Amino acid sequence: MTESLDRDARRRVYRRRRIAVFGSLAVVIALVTSGGVYTANTLGAPIPAAAPVVTDPAPVAAAAQPLSLPGFGSYAVGAVGFDGLLAAGNEATPMATASITKVITALVVLEAHPIAAGEGGPEITYTEADVDIYWDMVAQNGSVAPVEAGATLSLRESLAAMLLPSGNNYSISIVNWAFGSTDAFLERARAWLAEQGLANTQIADSSGLSLANVSTAADLVRLGELALADPVVAELVATPAVDVPELGTLKNGNKLLGSHGVDGIKTGTTDDAANLLFSADVPVGSSSVTVVGVLLGGVTHNVLNDAIAALLDSIAPGFHEVTPLEADQALAEYATPWGETARARTADGASVIVWSDTPVDVEVRADPVTVASRGQQVGTAIVHAGSQEISVPLVLDAALEDPGTWWRLANPGALDAPVAQSGSE
Incomplete structure (x- = not known):
């Protein structure tokens, strides 16, 4: 009788242990499965782009050129x-x-x-x-x-x-x-x-x-x-x-x-x-x-020639060369959420010949950037002077690298953030 009771007691303990073990295993499996999905989603999510903060050069314009105009014809x-x-x-x-x-x-x-x-x-x-x-x-x-x-x-x-x-x-x-x-x-x-x-x-x-x-x-x-x-x-x-x-x-x-x-x-x-x-x-x-x-x-060719000479002599100083862009000039800055920075600089300088008070303006077009190498083109600076246009590439002066696994896992909210709007100074 006593022996039968001991066997029943041992069976009940064994069953409780099996339930505990398999229950714990199920919890572990659930946790592992859930963490794997989180990790996969986080590591596979696109990183946010760094928007450029643009520095727009001020327009350049000379005073109007005074002219010696003919008084006839x-x-x-x-x-x-x-x-x-x-x-x-x-x-x-x-x-x-x-x-x-x-x-x-x-x-x-x-x-x-x-x-x-x-x-x-x-x-x-x-x-x-x-x-x-x-x-x-x-x-x-x-x-x-x-x-x-x-x-x-x-x-x-x-x-x-x-x-x-x-x-x-x-x-x-x-x-x-x-x-x-x-x-x-x-x-x-x-x-x-x-x-x-x-x-x-x-x-x-x-x-x-x-x-x-x-x-x-x-x-x-x-x-x-x-x-x-x-x-x-x-x-x-x-x-x-x-x-x-x-x-x-x-x-x-x-x-x-x-x-x-x-x-x-x-x-x-x-x-x-x-x-x-x-x-x-x-x-x-x-x-x-x-x-x-x-x-x-x-009235005569002498009168005509004197008027043309005076006109040409007054026109000539009205042409001038303007250099609105220097080579390696920084026109935009980038800062990533994970702490890297770079500048977009002009690959070349640009000069243009203009007449009189024709304004010279620079339009800066810089793109948002995620991962990019040093020297990569990230935009264009366009010089406008009347109908003349000169385009100069903008290139990065430093690499913007992937933030890596730990930053991604630690900043899941940043991966869903919208791209910041570019600004200008």
Whole structure:
């Protein structure tokens, strides 16, 4: 009896022990399972991005440049690579262009018969018909350059005879050779003017002798830029004189050439007015700016040239070089929640040439960053100056590394935090 009771007691103790052991095991398994999920979720969660605190450089602007403006006529001045006009007066008024028309003639002829660099181009043989054209121009009191029947000139030499001494006869002979007739040339020239957007320019002949050749100062600035873009025309109009064996020395009629930076382009004279389409090279720092302008309606060429010289001398100091960004300049700062810091710095400096009081501003675009290596691009600094834009990469000066396991486990709330907004100073 006693032995039976002892066996029952031992069974009850064994059962209690099994329940305790397996219950404890279940609790351990539950805890391990729950902790594993927590650990996995925490270690796999994305880390928060560090937002940049941006330092925006202050805009730079000089005082407006005072100008010595002509007190007469119609004028406009622009600069290659710069939008709009630097100076203008009556620039939309159509006026007779006279021999400035020959610039159109040269560009249209060269479009049809281009001349390779360093070459003279196709040859033109002149005949008695060209001599007759010469005498016809003399009778009309037009400017001429000498011509001989049987002489053969290159197209480059022929254009020199048209542009430098402003030979009306050569403008006619050249277009007869190039297009077969003046009418055929005019048809192409008018289409060319439309293609170039020179809507206020009218052409009636190849020489400019007719007063029906008219344009506006604003259009002529654009024409001057087109002339300088053509290497043959640009070289010829900048040449003070050229020796042509069959013709002798051809002198440029532009008396301003070589002074006040002037290196072109074309005179134009009517019975009532002196005109000049001009270009000038203006040194600015280690570079230069090409100014293109026109003045129409001078009483004489001396009066006209004095006004242009004064205008150019007042324009030149208005160009200045601005350096809004230095290389390695810090423009944004980063600080991660786990204590690392870095700066976004400019990979290069930037300088820009501006006119007068054109403001120069820097726009800083820096991206939020999580993990990044030193030298990694994290944004861009954009220099704005009128229509000019210069982009400079922003790179980190230190690495932003992963915070690691312990920080993740200790800061689960930070992993769910929204990305901070960037600020500026």
